[in-house]
Amino acid sequence: MSSPPVQPTPPALVAVAHGSRDPRALHTVNALLDRVRALRPDVPVHLGHIELNAPLLPETLAALGDREAVLVPLLLSRGHHVKRDIPATAAASCARTRPAPPLGPHPLLVDALHDRLTEAGWGGTPRRTSAVVLAAAGSRDPEARADTARTAHLLAARLGVPVVPAYASAAAPTVEAAVRTLLARGRRHIALASCFTAPGRFATECAQAAPWIAAAPLGPHPSMAQLVLHRYTQTLHTSPPTPHLTRA
Secondary structure: OOOOOOOOOOOEEEEEEOOOOOHHHHHHHHHHHHHHHHHOOOOOEEEEEOOOOOOEHHHHHHHHOOOEEEEEEOOOOOOHHHHHHHHHHHHOOOOEEEEOOOOOOOHHHHHHHHHHHHHHOOOOOOHHHEEEEEEEOOOOOHHHHHHHHHHHHHHHHHHOOOEEEEEOOOOOOOHHHHHHHHHHOOOOEEEEEEOOOOOOHHHHHHHHOOOOOEOOOOOOOHHHHHHHHHHHHHHHHHOOOOOOOOOO
């Protein structure tokens, strides 16, 4: 009896994290990728950082040689890193890469945001006095702000209360300004939803500005692992691999 044919190994999934000096960030990202591996043990999963942590993305891609890889940003909106840095790094590598969209906006992201708020103590206050500030890193790119606004809209529909996007840098309003706006509207119970994949300086500063409860970063939430794999599969089905760089 002949042996069954050996199934080819799927293209690698390269998760692209921003990187942080906060030691909790790398631990959190690795925990998220462990969940991804548990869901799809057949897919080789690798990690590359844009800055501040090893391995950096060029090193990860160099180790892949000329193999196929889908680059999934662990970022929650479009912006300079997604639109320029990651594609430029991919184009300079020997790997045959397919850059995926960022993780947000998406209903699975909203699932994770909702659960983190619930874990922090959301619920039990009247809707007419409750609201949420959705804290994100911030970007000068208008498409990044549009993505965060879309996530805020989806979260507001889920919670049934106003959700105002706010930013740690490069965009307005700040968390403090968003809180003032909501207080002026009579919203006394204002929670902070952390639209960050992992802990870091921006996430910590935003949480410290929360007037009531502050949700934790999304980290290895099950919906985040599902979302990473959704972006991987979506990109495999819709985007051809870029030709790898030919070395002289």
